[in-house]
Amino acid sequence: MTMHSRCVIRGSINIDEFFHVKKIVRPGETISSLELSRQAGGKGANQAVALAKAGANIVSLVGSVGEDGRWVVEYLKDSGVDVADIQIIPEPTGRAVIQLTDDGENSIILFKGANYASHPKKSISSGVTHVLLQNEIPIEDTLTYLNAQADASAFPITIFNPSPMLSDAEIELFTWNKLSWLIVNEGEAFDLYKSLSGDTPDIPIPDVNGSSFVNIPAYSTLFRLSSCIPKTNIVCTLGAAGVLALVPSLQETADASTALNSDPIFLPVAKLQNGVIDTTGAGDCFTGYLVAGLMKLHDEGVKALRREDVMSILKRCVQAAGMCVEKRGAMESIPLAREVDAMMH
Ligand code: ADP
Numbered sequence: 135m136t137m138h139s140r141c142v143i144r145g146s147i148n149i150d151e152f153f154h155v156k157k158i159v160r161p162g163e164t165i166s167s168l169e170l171s172r173q174a175g176g177k178g179a180n181q182a183v184a185l186a187k188a189g190a191n192i193v194s195l196v197g198s199v200g201e202d203g204r205w206v207v208e209y210l211k212d213s214g215v216d217v218a219d220i221q222i223i224p225e226p227t228g229r230a231v232i233q234l235t236d237d238g239e240n241s242i243i244l245f246k247g248a249n250y251a252s253h254p255k256k257s258i259s260s261g262v263t264h265v266l267l268q269n270e271i272p273i274e275d276t277l278t279y280l281n282a283q284a285d286a287s288a289f290p291i292t293i294f295n296p297s298p299m300l301s302d303a304e305i306e307l308f309t310w311n312k313l314s315w316l317i318v319n320e321g322e323a324f325d326l327y328k329s330l331s332g333d334t335p336d337i338p339i340p341d342v343n344g345s346s347f348v349n350i351p352a353y354s355t356l357f358r359l360s361s362c363i364p365k366t367n368i369v370c371t372l373g374a375a376g377v378l379a380l381v382p383s384l385q386e387t388a389d390a391s392t393a394l395n396s397d398p399i400f401l402p403v404a405k406l407q408n409g410v411i412d413t414t415g416a417g418d419c420f421t422g423y424l425v426a427g428l429m430k431l432h433d434e435g436v437k438a439l440r441r442e443d444v445m446s447i448l449k450r451c452v453q454a455a456g457m458c459v460e461k462r463g464a465m466e467s468i469p470l471a472r473e474v475d476a477m478m479h
């Protein structure tokens with residue numbers, strides 16, 4: 135049976151402006167930039183492009199830009215993103231003003247702009263199977279999409295990347311029981327666990343089969359976070375150390391005695407060809423490939439998630455993210471599915 139998955143992303147769209155400077159400007163100082171470059175950005179837009187490049191068929195981005203952002207919308211469209219629900223409003227497009235030095239130091243000013251404007255689309259269209267969210271738009275809108283039902287029969291699969299981190303009040307408001315997949319880095323995992331567990335003392339960590347995971351420092355954080363939101367699958371990216379996932383919705387097969395749902399999945403990073411150039415966008419690239427992998431399973435009619443399915447999706451994610459860190463830039467450094475697949479053979 136072939137299904138047709140559709141993903142909607144309610145998220146941010148930015149113009150990233152890079153000022154190439156000798157040194158980061160100090161208070162009261164005026165300096166000249168050697169170069170100015172402009173790129174499309176914002177987590178919503180980055181992840182939408184990653185999904186489209188990863189081969190997901192229908193990827194719709196719901197968001198807002200100003201008149202100054204028309205070229206960004208064109209760029210997204212050319213990248214394969216459905217832009218019909220991007221509204222153009224009389225407010226400036228969200229911006230990141232980035233000072234970059236040759237030593238790789240940076241300092242960033244963010245302006246939310248149009249990303250925080252009210253958007254008329256408050257529900258998801260019929261046929262949407264996946265909803266992908268970040269935290270660069272008003273939290274009310276994120277929650278509206280998290281709780282939305284596309285069809286009377288089913289809720290979509292929801293994926294959330296809490297970046298930037300939510301406030302304690304937002305974490306309390308958040309409908310965690312509606313969340314299928316959480317994608318965090320190590321710092322975000324720790325912050326979320328601390329906030330969700332409140333004053334309860336640290337939850338004890340059981341011995342894991344084979345127990346090699348216990349040596350990964352993030353394991354205890356991930357395990358504790360998972361015990362706060364037990365139904366949500368959690369994928370924790372560890373930068374150069376790879377990725378760790380706890381997937382409670384796994385359907386274990388015959389050899390269930392050797393692998394429990396509570397056993398984490400670990401994958402190291404991909405072998406790089408050229409070394410690390412620029413890690414911006416790696417997390418967004420990873421997320422896009424993860425959701426594309428989930429959509430592919432859905433299209434294949436897979437209902438029961440198996441450990442090997444998750445492993446093979448994550449393998450593709452680390453390969454794609456590895457290729458992303460070998461290139462400068464965020465969106466434009468995200469590799470195409472065929473480039474990723476070519477490296478995996
Ligand atoms: P974020 O940018 O969201 O904090 P991470 O830094 O954890 O996310 O990176 C996301 C993924 O990108 C990692 O899981 C890994 O696969 C890849 N990655 C990041 N840094 C490196 C690196 N130095 N070498 C190889 N892969 C990397």
Ligand code: NA
Nearest residue numbers: 458461463467
């Ligand atoms: Na990059």
